[in-house]
Amino acid sequence: MIEPREQLTLDLAGLFAGGNVLAANIEWIALAPHLDAEIKIDASELTALGTMGETSWTSIGLLAQRVASAVIESLLRKGLLIGDGPHHMGIRERDEAVRAGHWRPLSAVAHYFSRWSDAGSGEDVHVTRHRTLTDLVREHGAPPSHLTERVEKDQRQTLSQPRRSALDTLFRRRATCRNFDTGSLLGEADFSDLLHRVLGCHDVVEVIPGAMGLKKSNPSGGGLHPLEAYLLVRGVEGFASGLYHYHVAEHALEPLTPLDADAAYELANRFVAGQDFFSNAHVLVVLTARFRRTFWKYRNHPKAYRAIVLEAGHVSQNLYLAATELGLGAYVTAAINEIDIEKALGLDPLQESPIVVCGFGPRADRRTMLEFDPLGTVWDENGRRR
């Protein structure tokens, strides 16, 4: 994908001449998931790329009849043209891996180039921490309305008073936790129950000969269950802190990397981009997607990536509810350093990459960080846990 990216600069000469204050400079940026970085290209490279297909191999001699050699050389250096010689092997393999994964190009670009590394000190993450909602309203005006109303009030058909069930009580007690009890451990029984309820499988089935499927608590696009759970355990009774993979069929942890307490906290902080109120959780759950499992069925499909992202939302809500039922706090965050997580877990992002991070553990007795609890089901008016 090629993006015409605009860079705005202050144009003092223009200002004094009574013209535009801002000068726009447009650069062409190539976004290619087989390359790790965004690549700047110039107009001649852009034009040249527009004359080449992406499927058939072309001899360099034929290409040189219509594209200047310097442009060919430059595109080869940048990895946007790929040669069949040995020194292009690495990049050729990456390109072949993108193709073999059956990614929809738009989805591949959206996923690849929205991944963060080492975010946490910049404005992106802190935007609502350093600028209050009052600041936002002052700068941008009020947000769009909290309600959508499509007909006049007298045209609405009122429903009967809803009946209450235990599920309603659970929903009313659910609140994103930003106050974990750093002085206690999560009990092993709660840990085990929650993992099995939310992430474990109820059955393993040979759906058709040679194709195995899982039955789990959440629905899954195509029934393929492409999500995996990796745990960063920081405070669980009977488990050393470190990174683990959850084995869904055996309901067991697979130890990956042991970490001392400080290293586990540092890594947690990196995973959730410096949101230290989330790093404090006793367990962080990284939900990754094994894209090929879904794309095996939905090849180059416009909805496949969206289905995977939606599925992570289902798991997250189940995790909130299971934690709430056990009297624990839980959260979900999309502000995560995917690239750092991939490195820590040894994942190749072309095959498997994080979608979201959740966390859970016992709540603190006192609320020090903001939570949204207008019903007062979690905290009393003095900020003490009910």
Ligand SMILES: Cc1cc2nc3c(=O)[nH]c(=O)nc-3n(C[C@H](O)[C@H](O)[C@H](O)COP(=O)(O)O)c2cc1C
């Ligand atoms: C996909 C998603 C991403 C979220 N990311 C963050 C986050 O990065 N930091 C944070 O403090 N809360 C995050 N939240 C939690 C929301 O802030 C929270 O749900 C919202 O304020 C409403 O509060 P409640 O969950 O207690 O009802 C996220 C929620 C969702 C669904």
